[in-house]
Amino acid sequence: MRAAAAEEGIEFAEAAPQPQDSLWLDEAGFVSSLDVIFGHHKYTTHAHKLFQLLDSFSSGKVWWRQLICRLVAVGAKKTSTRAEVWKPLSEQDIKRLDHCKRETLVKLVCVEREDSFCYVAVSRGGRVGVYSGDMRLLHSYEDAQYLMMSASDRSLTVYDAATLSHTPLYCITGLPNIPTCMAYTPSSRSCDTSELAFGTERGDITLMRFLQPKLQLFHTKTPDAINYYFWMELPSPPHTSYCSITRWRKVHSRSVKRVAYSRGGIILVSCSHDATASVRIRHVPGKMDDYVFKVI
Incomplete structure (x- = not known):
């Protein structure tokens, strides 16, 4: 047909070359690419097996579209399997959070330790x-302005709880011992101060009385950034205008497991695995003797 057309003076355009799919890799390149994606060589052996699975005809080449189709197929299979197992929730399975009074929840934080777990809503x-x-209400606080967290590096960090971002405001470092538990009693109509108590792994209990809690807990050097202080700075001005510290040594001979206020902050109860003073009830103003209970 081309020869006849040529005799008549008709020329055909050259056929366009067939596009070549260059998005393929050999086994070494495939394994190396997955190592780069994961950032380590932990799955090198799995990458070799995956290459052999995708290269069913032993051509030595694997295209990215093969990998994507494989991942999509596996994901769809797992999703359909989960859908078959999942059951619709009933009204009995839905937990109503009592503390929020039907207000919208803006944050749910998981707090996990070696021996305990809880949610903060x-x-x-x-x-x-x-x-x-299991979503049982343990404690609740209304109109909370601050959120304080302790860490095993002997530090206390205060966050702004009045906003959605919960930005850190203060960080107190260099505590004498590691805090193991905390309790807080807010200010009341008869008392403008509030108080924080925390126990330590050495059996001590420290009381931090905040003198202007409605204004701010500590002295603020930089309002636009987190303020760092050493624990030894707090007993000195200008911090003495905002807080005072009282330390009770050797309340228990072992680590304090929990502290709790009662009667509007007048009574402080602490417990420990201490065999001689398992539970101690102390009058915070110090006008009454302690009640000590031994649990065998």
Whole structure:
């Protein structure tokens, strides 16, 4: 046909070359690419097996579209399997958080330790509730302005709980011992001060009385950034205008497991695995003797 057309003076355009799919890799390149994606060589052996699985005709080449189709197929299969197992929730399975008073929850934080786990739920109106793993209400606070967390590096960090971002405001480092538990009693109509108590792994209990809690807890050097202080700085001005510190040594001979206030902050109860003073009830103003209970 081309020869006849040529005799008549008709020329055909040259056929366009067939596009070559260059998005393929050999086994070494495939394994190297996956190592780069994961950032380590932990799955090198799995990458070799995956290459052999995708290269069913032993051509020595694997295209990216093969990998994508494989991942999509596996994901769809697992999703359909989960869909078959999942059951619709009933009204009995839905937990209503009592502390928020039907306000919208803006944050749910998981707090996990070696021996305990709980949820901290914050509502839009500033109500904070602490829930156990099975969603039982343990503690609740209304109109919370601050959130304080302790760490094993002997530090206390205070966050702004009045906003959605929960930005850190203060960080107190260099505590004498590691805090193991905390309790807080807010200010009341008869008392403008509030108080924080925390136990340590050495059996001590420290009381931090905040003198202007509605204004701020500590002295603020930089309002636009987190303020770092050493624990030894707090007993000196200008911090003495905002807080005072009282330390009770050797309340228990072992680590303090929990502290709790009672009667509006007048009574402080602490417990430990201490065989001689398992539970101690102390009058915070110090006008009454301690009650000590031994649990065998």
